[in-house]
Amino acid sequence: MAMLWSKISAVLPPNEEQFPLQFSDKVESSVVEMLKRCRQQLYSDTTRSSRLLNAQIILDFSWEKLNTGTWRDVDKEWRRVYSYGCLFKVAALCREDPSADEVLQAVKTCDMGLLMGAAIMDDILQVIVRILQSEVRKSTKDEEECEHSQVKRIKIECPRVPVIKEELAVPRIKCPSLESFNTDYLLPLKPVILEGIIDHWPALNQHPWSIEYLRSVAGCRTVPVEVGSRYTDEEWSQTLLTVNEFIDRYILNKDGVKASGYLAQHQLFDQIPELKEDIRLPDYCCLGEGDEDDITVNAWFGPGGTVSPLHQDPQLNFLAQVVGSKYIRLYSPEDTDKLYPHQSQLLHNTSQVEVENPDSERFPEFAKAPYLECVLQPGEVLFIPVRHWHYVRSLELSFSVSFWWS
Template sequence: MAMLWSKISAVLPVNEEQFPLHFSDKVESSVVEMLKRSRQQLYSDATSTSRMLNAQIILDYSWEKLNTGTWRHVDKEWRRVYSYGCLFKVAALCCEDPSVDEVLQAVRTCDMGLLMGAAVLDNILQVIVRILQSEVRKSTKEEDECEHAEVKRIKIGCPHVPVIKEELAVPRMKCPSLESFNTNYLLPLKPVILEGIIDHWPALNEHPWSIEYLRSVAGCRTVPVEVGSRYTDEEWSQTLLTVNGFIDRYILNKDGGKALGYLAQHQLFDQIPELKDDIRLPDYCCLGEGDEDDITVNAWFGPGGTVSPLHQDPQQNFLAQVVGSKYIRLYSPEDTDKLYPHQSQLLHNTSQVEVENPDTERFPQFAKAPYLECVLQPGEVLFIPVRHWHYVRSLELSFSVSFWWS
């Protein structure tokens, strides 16, 4: 770890003059002065203790600003202040031959900046976290090898796969042309399973996704986790965990817990570029009206039994299955009145009906709604047209990637 600070210093601006700290008048002058003091310490022989004190003041104050009111009303200036605070805290942790625990704390600090802050200095926190990860991998190599050996002994039980009746099955197409997909499915808004269109993904070839692989590229990274079998449950909540902690607690159940946890977020691939490099945008997204930057890429990783209640989304969706299998049922938006959406504004896009165990007395019309269904296997991509209602249940340990586009 002795050389770590020199590696971090090498990616920082070369001096104070080239380290910009420009903010609008929304950020108090006293806060800007504190930021400048921390910047000055970066290029001096200040102790880690004094660096940490100033960094923590910046973080505590900006954290209050981030948590006042709704997130969409948080000014980006305060998100930038928070990111700078994270940068200064990382410097305090790593400037004096840090321990493994201090480096892990620095990784978490970078992740908090990436999740809650805004990019500063050409997204320097992303650059630094890669340097830190490299150090963590070196120091924990033997421990990782022991854990990987343990994981390899774990057998994932064979799931009970529902039988899909032919008349209810989602149609399948193998590598249709852009014109064929556009004419037969996109324009008429018809669901279809596309086969063979992601066979070239590294996630299915050079870097096959698995628990071991996820640990190796992201084990020490802190990510948001949904706790509960479905987001409509009263006990559903969100928390922050390392990927290793999530795997141990919710995938391998090392602590004996029975709660279900799900790693479901759109920032994962920006936060961990190694995973983003393992996937590709489906070619068919080019048929949309927006730019490539307008496509939202989501990660969905969790154990068998996790459920996405029957709901609809405002964009087209390609759901790509990488690991494990999922049972999916789809309903046309034309039958919305038979699906009993929640009346609240928050859940108006979600049905009240428990799809596989419906209350026929409360929801008598539900049984009359026609639907299509499928079991999505690794390497397959399901096209879910805009506003189509869909219910998803993981049949086993599952990793999926969805692409929302317009």
């Protein structure tokens, strides 16, 4: 760890004068003065406890601002203040020969800045967290083999795969041209499974995604996790865990308590670029109206049995399966009245019906709604047209990537 600070200081501005701290008048002058004090301490000799204390004052004050009202109403200036607080705390933690626990705390602090803050100084928190990660990997290399038997056991469990009737099966096509996909599926808004279009992904060949691989590139990173088998359950909630904690608790079930958790978020690939480099945007997204920056990429990682209730989304969707398999059922928006959407504004895009165990007395019309279904296997991509209702159940340990586009 002795060389860690020299690596971090090398990516910081060389002196206090070149360290930017510009804010609008929305940020109180007293906060700006505290930020300047933290900056001055970064380039001078002072106690570690004083550096940590001042950084924590910045974090505590800006955290209150981030949690006042709804997230969309939070001014970006306060998100930037929070990121600066994270930067100063990381510097304080790593300045003097940090312990392994302090390095992990610094990684978590960077992640909180990446998740809750805004980019500062050419995304310096992303640069620093990569430096910290490489340090963590050095110290954890020897621990990687201890769980292989558990991982193998999970991989060979045979899921109960539903039998798909031919007349209900989502059609399949191998590598269609852009023109034929546009004419036959995109314009008429018809679901289809595309085969052979992501075979070149590193996630499927050079770096096959697995529990071991995810631990190696992201194990110490803190990410949002959905707790509960489906988001409509009363006990469903969200929390922050490291990827290692999520795997131990919800995939390997190391604490012996059977629980459901799902890593489902759109920031994962921005937060962990190593994973983003393992995937590619489907070529067919070029048929959309927006540009590449308008495409939302989501990660979905969780154990077998995790369910996304029947719901619809306001954009087109390519759901790419990388690890494991999923059972998926699709309904046309034309049959919305037979699917009994929730009346509340919050869940108006979600059906009240439990698809594989419907209550025919409460929802008598549901059985009359026509549908298509499939089992999506690794390497396959399902095109889900805009506002098409879809129900998803993981049949086994699963990692999927979805692309929402217009």
